[in-house]
Amino acid sequence: MFLSKWMGDAAIKTVRSPRANPFLDYIKDLDKRKPLKHSYPADLLTKFDYELKQIQPYLYAGFDPTAESLHVGNLLILLNLIRSQQFGLRPIALIGEFTASIGDPSGKKSERDLLPSDVIVSNAQSVTEQVRRIFANASSDTEPPIIVNNNDWLEKAALRDFFRECKSMQLGKMLRMKTIKNRLEKGLSYTEFSYQTMQAYDWYTLSEKFGCRFQLGGYDQLGHLDFGAHYIKKRCNQSQGTDNGFAAGVCFPILTDSAGNKLGKSEGGGALWLDPKKTSPFHLYQFFAQLHDDKAEELLLLLSLRNFEDLESSLVKHRKNLGKWIVQTELAMEITKVVHGEEGLDTALRCTKAMFGSKKADLTGLSKEEVLQMxxxxxxxxxxxxxxxxxxxxxxxxxxxxxxxxxxxxxxxxxxxxxxxxxxxxxxxxxxxxxxxxxxxxxxxxxxxxxxxxx
CATH class of the missing domain: 3.10.290.10 (RNA-binding S4 domain)
Structure with a gap:
């Protein structure tokens, strides 16, 4: 097998789960927070209890380092990786250093500009540390995440060997993907067209190394998820073993502001970065603190690491006290602490008090750096x-x-x-x-x- 040439025999690791079916419990929790609209298989929640119970308790999500920092759109998936641990699952964060040099066509109307290799390497290092820090901020009781970098295997792949791996990937299925069909009309390079083959191979690699058969993706990743799951199934069928090759996953909704604008690094809603040098703790806090009530309720359910019953209690209290910004404050405090830690939250609260705590701003006690960040x-x-x-x-x-x-x-x-x-x-x-x-x-x-x- 091609994998054995560079990775050796991959031992399947396991984690102890206190639940009979941790994936099903996790998916049910996601559905309570916001009904699942996009999953593979489509009826994942109702017809695949047995299959979900059989797969190893690992799940992963990929983050391409196309910038030196992740943004709030990435945070939705990152927090759901973190929350999976509450159900006995083990999260894997894949840093797509190699795929960042190719470019994901999903959600884009035109070809991405290729970044210099040294910039991608630097971005990958920054994003890796950011993921570690956010996991640590979220909880000190859980294990640190498994973080892998797809450059470790894709860079070592000989072109001929990789193309032979692609023999199990069907062109017709690739062309039927909505992302590809939309881009074919305006032009799509082979470089970006090949992205889905590499993402599928990433998932297959993680399934070989950890037994990981579950993936979390963004709103525009369903085609990639479907394609990767079929690739894994086909490879397992070729091996003629007892493994049926079942793989599954869910896609999360797009995050928008109160005006309906997408929250991403290049979108109309404005960038909300997770790096304090690009978006200060104060501005991150203020974004959530000033949300309209309906949007605040939606994002609380999507982003909070608290259990669903606690969130329901907060929502009841909020609706009985409209105008007191209960949900907004809870959400702003939780997200700022997870992203920037206790120190970042303290800065955000002091800056908020200085600007809005009385009839006129009083910056007494703030450092020059904090004032400039505000x-x-x-x-x-x-x-x-x-x-x-x-x-x-x-x-x-x-x-x-x-x-x-x-x-x-x-x-x-x-x-x-x-x-x-x-x-x-x-x-x-x-x-x-x-x-x-x-x-x-x-x-x-x-x-x-x-x-x-x-x-």
Whole structure:
């Protein structure tokens, strides 16, 4: 067998499960949180109790390091890997260093740009550490995840040997995939077309090494999941053993914001990264804290690691106290802690209190780094070129109307003090904090804050 050339005889590992059918219990829990719309097989929840009970208690999900950080869309699958441990399952996170150099056509209308090899390697290292950290933040009582990198086997595969492996993959099935059909009309390179063969081979490799026959995927991965499951079944049938080759999995729904925009690194909803340098703990917290009630309830069920009964209790309490943001606060605190740890949550809470804890922002006690993280970007101005409050108002007003006119109505504040006289000299301007002499806090209206940095 081709695998034995580079991997040796793979020993099937097992984990002790306290449940008679851990996969079925896990899938039922997923269905309670949000009804399963996409799975392979399609009727997985109702007709495959026996098969689910027979497979080894391992499941996996893949993460291609196409950026230096995962984002909130990835977090949905990552958290469900973590939660699987509550059912006696053992999660595997596959870092797709090799497949990131190919490009997944799923969910994309055009060809991806190929990343330089050194960038992919660096991204893979960053994403690996991020996965480890989030698992550790989520619980100290569970085992660390199994993390594998598909570069370890695909890079070593001789081209001729790999093509011989592809003999068990049917072209007709590949062409019927919705992702492929949609892209064929506008153009699809062989590079991206071949992605599904490599993803299928990844799953087969994990089934050989760990006995892993269950996969978690994103909303657009059902075709890949179907294709991979059929490949495993065909390989098992070729071996003429007692293994029927059953493999299964589920796809999770797309995550959107309250306006229906997809939450991903290149989508209209804006990127919510899991790296604090790209999205601060404060901004991650605020995203969840400011969700509409219906969206907050939906994401609580999808993302929370708490058991379903606890979540139902929170939902009842929330619906009886609308306007008190109960679910939003619980969700924001849990997700921020899982992603950024206790220290990140503490920063997010202190920044939230500073900005919204009273009628005006009070940044006392925050470091310069925390203040800059809160605002992401600054309005950079030269102090010698801004001689009056009216000029400052004009330079920081980005909506309709001229700042020096609007400020007369009391809509303009500097470091918490209203400024209504456009001719007032900025010599009276104080820094936002004594230790932050080059920063000034501007507010338009009640909540539109900007940070001016004097250069």
């Amino acid at each position: 605002f992401r970007t600054t309005v950079d101005l030269k102090k010698e070129e801004v001689i009056s409050m009216g000029k400052l108002a004009d330079l920081t007003r980005f909506g309709s109307g001229k700042g020096h006119l609007l400020m007369k109505n009391g809509a303009f504040s500097v470091n918490g003090a209203k400024k209504v006289d456009p001719t007032e000299s900025i010599n009276s301007l104080l820094s936002v904090l004594p230790e932050l002499e080059d920063l000034t806090l501007i507010r338009w209206g009640k909540r539109d804050y900007q940070l001016v940095r004097w250069i």
